[in-house]
Amino acid sequence: MKLLLTSAGIKNKSIETALVELVGKPIAESTAISIPTAIYAIPGGGYRAWEFFSGESTCPMCELGWKSMGVLELTALPSIDESCWVPMVKEADVILVNGGDPLFLSYWMKKSGIADLFPSLDVVYVGLSAGSMVMAPNIGEFFVDWTPPEGNDEGLQLVDFSIFPHLDHEMLPENTMAAAETWAAKLDGPSYAIDDETAIKVVDGEVKVVSEGKWRKFNK
Numbered sequence: 371m372k373l374l375l376t377s378a379g380i381k382n383k384s385i386e387t388a389l390v391e392l393v394g395k396p397i398a399e400s401t402a403i404s405i406p407t408a409i410y411a412i413p414g415g416g417y418r419a420w421e422f423f424s425g426e427s428t429c430p431m432c433e434l435g436w437k438s439m440g441v442l443e444l445t446a447l448p449s450i451d452e453s454c455w456v457p458m459v460k461e462a463d464v465i466l467v468n469g470g471d472p473l474f475l476s477y478w479m480k481k482s483g484i485a486d487l488f489p490s491l492d493v494v495y496v497g498l499s500a501g502s503m504v505m506a507p508n509i510g511e512f513f514v515d516w517t518p519p520e521g522n523d524e525g526l527q528l529v530d531f532s533i534f535p536h537l538d539h540e541m542l543p544e545n546t547m548a549a550a551e552t553w554a555a556k557l558d559g560p561s562y563a564i565d566d567e568t569a570i571k572v573v574d575g576e577v578k579v580v581s582e583g584k585w586r587k588f589n590k
Contacts, residue, residue, distance in 0.1 A: 371491045372573050373528075375502035377535035378566035379429035385569045386434075388580045392494045392571065393463055400463040402436040407444040407478050408470030408500040411516045415470060422468045429498050429566075431466045444475075447482035459484065462493055469499030469535075474516045476504045476525050485526050499535045502570070506532040510561075512553040529572055532561040537584060539566060547586065554588035561588045 372392045380386050393400050406419040418427070423441070425433025432439060440458055447455060459465070467475070479485040488495070495505075503509055506525040510532055514523050525532075534550045536542050550563035562570060567583025579585055 371488055371528075372494045372571075373505065374494060374496045374569055374571055375505060375529075375533060376496065376498055376569040377502070377533075377537070377564045379427075379431045379498050380434060380496075381430065382567055382582045384580050384582050385567075388569065388571050389464075389494070389496065392573070395463075397434050397436060399437055401438045401440075401461070402432070402464040402466055403440045403442050403459060403462045404432050404466045404468065405442050405444060405501070406468045406470075408472065408475035408504075409468050410445075411471035411474035418470075419468070429469070431468070431496070431498055436464075442484075444478040444482040444484060447484065452483070456487070459487060459493075460491065464494045464496060467495065467497045467501030467504070469501055471516045472500035472503040472509050472513060472525065473518050473523065475500050476509075477518045479504065479526060488526070488528060502535065503533045505529045506561075507559055508532055508557055510534070510553045510557055512549065529577075530559055531577070532557050532559065533570070534561065534563040535566075537563045537565040537568075537586075550586070551588070554590070557588075557590060559590050561590070562586070563588070 409415040421427040505528045509523040554561045564585045565583040568581035568585045571578045
């Protein structure tokens with residue numbers, strides 16, 4: 371599985387180019403599945419899910435002109451047979467994962483069984499905010515809101531770094547570089563602070579930052 375971990379979707383030409391390179395064909399010829407689950411754990415999540423699907427949000431994902439688009443709601447998967455959804459996941463070119471609460475998303479990725487599929491999939495995973503953060507070993511206490519039953523901040527551990535998204539965002543005045551430094555200092559491994567014009571590309575363990583904005587790596 372190839373990863374494109376963004377703060378706010380396909381916000382600029384550099385990130386779009388990286389996406390097309392990862393998929394290996396134009397967006398108009400590619401099939402996508404969208405996962406909205408993380409957004410339901412924050413206030414107004416139902417409205418924001420619609421914005422994600424319809425292209426009314428400020429984070430371009432579903433509206434890019436895909437050949438086809440499916441929806442996969444993770445909270446439904448434990449109650450249905452895998453034959454209803456696993457083939458769709460395996461056949462997709464791209465999985466688009468919405469933002470919201472990263473620990474809620476991590477919990478349902480594990481409980482639904484989709485996290486177990488990820489290592490074997492030949493697909494491009496595109497995360498938006500929480501959809502990117504969930505791949506990390508840990509989320510970091512700065513972003514803990516919804517608490518999983520096990521009471522920790524563990525992500526899926528599919529990359530070895532953590533992500534602080536929406537750096538210096540005008541609507542999130544708390545997401546400063548100083549806050550990112552404090553957040554990073556409490557983690558055991560490397561981490562990145564990225565703004566909405568930045569993404570992190572991961573292929574076979576090789577990490578590359580794609581940016582038209584501001585970002586910083588914190589080594590540990």
